Amino acid sequence: MRKVAIVAAGMTRFGELWQTSLRDLFREAAGEALRNAGVERLDSIYVGNMSAGQFVGQEHLGPLFADQLGLAGVAATRVESACASGGAALRTAFFEVASGASDLVLAAGVEKMNDGGDVTAVLATAADQENEAYHGITFPGLYAMIARAHMHACGTTEKDLAAVSVKNHRHGALNPKAQFRREVALEEVMSSSLVAEPLRLLHCSPVSDGAAAVLLCPLDQARKYTDRPVLIRGSGCATAPMALADRKDPSHLDAVQLAAERAYEMAGIGPEDIQLAEVHDCFSIAEICCIEALGLVERGLGGRAAGSGVTALGGRTPVNTSGGLKSKGHPVGATGIAQAIEVFEQLRGEAGKRQVQGARIGLAQNMGGSGASCVVHVFERV
Amino acid sequence: MRKVAIVAAGMTRFGELWQTSLRDLFREAAGEALRNAGVERLDSIYVGNMSAGQFVGQEHLGPLFADQLGLAGVAATRVESACASGGAALRTAFFEVASGASDLVLAAGVEKMNDGGDVTAVLATAADQENEAYHGITFPGLYAMIARAHMHACGTTEKDLAAVSVKNHRHGALNPKAQFRREVALEEVMSSSLVAEPLRLLHCSPVSDGAAAVLLCPLDQARKYTDRPVLIRGSGCATAPMALADRKDPSHLDAVQLAAERAYEMAGIGPEDIQLAEVHDCFSIAEICCIEALGLVERGLGGRAAGSGVTALGGRTPVNTSGGLKSKGHPVGATGIAQAIEVFEQLRGEAGKRQVQGARIGLAQNMGGSGASCVVHVFERV
Numbered sequence A, B: 001m002r003k004v005a006i007v008a009a010g011m012t013r014f015g016e017l018w019q020t021s022l023r024d025l026f027r028e029a030a031g032e033a034l035r036n037a038g039v040e041r042l043d044s045i046y047v048g049n050m051s052a053g054q055f056v057g058q059e060h061l062g063p064l065f066a067d068q069l070g071l072a073g074v075a076a077t078r079v080e081s082a083c084a085s086g087g088a089a090l091r092t093a094f095f096e097v098a099s100g101a102s103d104l105v106l107a108a109g110v111e112k113m114n115d116g117g118d119v120t121a122v123l124a125t126a127a128d129q130e131n132e133a134y135h136g137i138t139f140p141g142l143y144a145m146i147a148r149a150h151m152h153a154c155g156t157t158e159k160d161l162a163a164v165s166v167k168n169h170r171h172g173a174l175n176p177k178a179q180f181r182r183e184v185a186l187e188e189v190m191s192s193s194l195v196a197e198p199l200r201l202l203h204c205s206p207v208s209d210g211a212a213a214v215l216l217c218p219l220d221q222a223r224k225y226t227d228r229p230v231l232i233r234g235s236g237c238a239t240a241p242m243a244l245a246d247r248k249d250p251s252h253l254d255a256v257q258l259a260a261e262r263a264y265e266m267a268g269i270g271p272e273d274i275q276l277a278e279v280h281d282c283f284s285i286a287e288i289c290c291i292e293a294l295g296l297v298e299r300g301l302g303g304r305a306a307g308s309g310v311t312a313l314g315g316r317t318p319v320n321t322s323g324g325l326k327s328k329g330h331p332v333g334a335t336g337i338a339q340a341i342e343v344f345e346q347l348r349g350e351a352g353k354r355q356v357q358g359a360r361i362g363l364a365q366n367m368g369g370s371g372a373s374c375v376v377h378v379f380e381r382v
Helices: A022-037 A052-056 A061-068 A085-098 A119-122 A139-153 A156-174 A186-190 A220-222 A254-267 A284-293 A301-310 A324-328 A331-345 B024-035 B052-056 B063-068 B085-098 B119-126 B139-152 B160-171 B186-190 B219-224 B252-265 B284-293 B302-308 B324-328 B332-345
Strands: A005-009 A044-048 A075-080 A107-111 A194-196 A209-218 A230-239 A276-278 A363-367 A373-381 B004-011 B042-048 B075-080 B104-114 B194-196 B208-218 B228-238 B275-279 B361-368 B372-382
Touching: A005 A022, A005 A220, A022 A052, A022 A061, A022 A209, A044 A061, A044 A085, A044 A331, A052 A107, A052 A119, A052 B052, A052 B219, A061 B228, A061 B332, A075 A085, A075 B052, A075 B085, A075 B228, A085 A209, A085 A230, A085 A331, A085 A363, A085 A373, A085 B063, A085 B075, A085 B085, A085 B332, A107 A331, A107 B104, A119 A139, A139 A194, A139 A284, A139 A301, A139 B275, A156 A186, A156 A276, A156 A284, A156 A301, A156 A324, A156 B104, A209 A220, A230 A254, A230 A331, A230 B063, A230 B075, A230 B332, A254 A284, A254 A363, A254 A373, A276 A331, A284 A301, A284 A363, A301 B324, A331 A363, A331 A373, A373 B104, B004 B024, B004 B085, B004 B219, B024 B052, B024 B063, B024 B104, B024 B208, B042 B085, B042 B332, B052 B119, B052 B332, B075 B085, B085 B104, B085 B208, B085 B228, B085 B332, B085 B361, B085 B372, B119 B139, B139 B194, B139 B284, B139 B302, B160 B284, B160 B324, B208 B219, B208 B332, B219 B228, B228 B252, B228 B332, B252 B284, B252 B361, B252 B372, B284 B302, B284 B361, B332 B361, B332 B372
Parallel strands: A044 A075, A044 A107, A276 A363, B042 B075, B042 B104, B275 B361
Antiparallel strands: A005 A209, A005 A230, A075 B075, A107 A209, A230 A373, A363 A373, B004 B208, B004 B228, B104 B208, B228 B372, B361 B372
16 A cells, blocks of 8 residues: 655635635635646546535536546546545545555545525435434434433533633634634623524534645655645544434444544554544534544543643644634535645644644544544644 | 455346335345355445435435444445446445455445436536536437537437437346336337437436445455456546537547546556447437447447447447346446446356356446546456
């Protein structure tokens, strides 16, 4: 298996980008990645996207986007795993380069959610249609049940949930690409409108438009394109029962733990080696469950991590220095690639006011649905 | 790059399967493939599916299907390239095994089209939304324009178009899995209702439900699972401008030619070595254009191939011995895998009354939209 590196990245601002279409978002992010690497050709493109078919009536994004880049002819395919589509696209691109079949592969993610569609209903198609969505449950409700289960099992409090949002907004205020570049106070979070008890508006990631792209090549060719390549040292993917009701313990994300174990094994490291992580905080409770399942904190102590500063910038293991899904925004198909870009920039020392000093190894964890699918990547500065 | 083999296959009947749900279709095909190989575990699953989100309100098929197989935990991802989704899933599975990362990967395809959705509108999301679909064009109209262009450029006749349907129904009548197991006469095709001039009802593939699955492993492990493995000797993928109006010659399928050239190059063979082929006859004109672009007949002579018997069972290069999309049916996401299964069974000598005697090398060509994406695989009996 060839070693694979990321050599360049490009990303739009995340937000309600009413004047930018799906294809424009892709072109902006992918074009920036190509220019940053100084390349004008590709062997292949993978696009992570959850549901452009439902959001804007457009499937078949592979050839559309190759064409939009002026590269019609290039192999191009869409990859979907709900909100983990970006991570899944990175993983398929990784395999194509690792296999030796291709030398220059773009992994991109994009979602255009603000275009008039019924966003909550579209997102609900990532849940089990027959056993969950059909009966009316939506994702705030599913994650509210996860939160209740975690409170019951581990003593997590509403203040713990709010502390995650406070931390991620503090980080996001430093990120020029973030949808919400402002801090929020604990009281503000705790008094925001209830969406699905105990989750309030400021525990929920927003509806966003955006795109992100990274360029992969074999490590031994990486210095043609950059003097600071970042190695993809491990890649893990896993699933869990689709419906929340079918899981033994809804407060523990089995797919996240399994995907992380697989990524750590490929990388030959353990969670204690991770110096910073981007994790999937679609709701604040998700960050709490994810850092436990990744092994970054002990089971049951996830709730206290944000409030105590362990996962804040300057803490032991900074989590979501980008602002996370909560503050940076969550254009679902783009999120997994955007997470990889934050780690890429951190490991290259390019994160500006969000910089984690001296970071050499970082992790990105991208999750689909209520945790039924998960993709984890471990990155290393080389 | 490791050599990769197909060691087992499973497939539902294709047709209007009103009593079988999306997940049931997958479970039937995938379960059969696993039983045929005698395995109860997998490293990874790729599912080709065009649009379950629009057809039945279900995205995120990877974890759902892993769960349905009783294998929650296994890595699982959906791959989409419109009607080429099955071929794209086979290709991504191929890379994962070729890379050395995984040893046992299922490539499946599934589509549930008969469930009350507006099929023509959903399929149109595989065209360019802004420049084609929004203005009202649907796929029969796009392929009708391709047919007119081919008639103009090459002298292809309405009788040539009809001969493709006659041949494929003759083949499909011999296939127990086919949606239409009956022959049609030339006069019957030529007098069937006009759908989009010059294309008539019996030039068009039907609306179908179905699933298909194949199991991949490294060639050097294949004999653990079967005594007749089939090598994936070449894989090629390509794109062309998305909108028909953006192509220099709408009667020539550039993406098909390019994908074939790439597959032939990886396989180290040429079109003259192909002894049988499954090609993407979503409309009869598509088979004519595809066999030309694949190099199986000379440019301009595609129209005469079916009528003269060159591409019929018993002819020089039998094409669509399964009945093709026209007679076997076209559950869009499943088609690419079903094509691979027909070649797999032919090369193993298991095709019954459709058997091409002594075939050693075969090809499968799967296409998205009006030819904007294409995946070609070359298979060899080993």
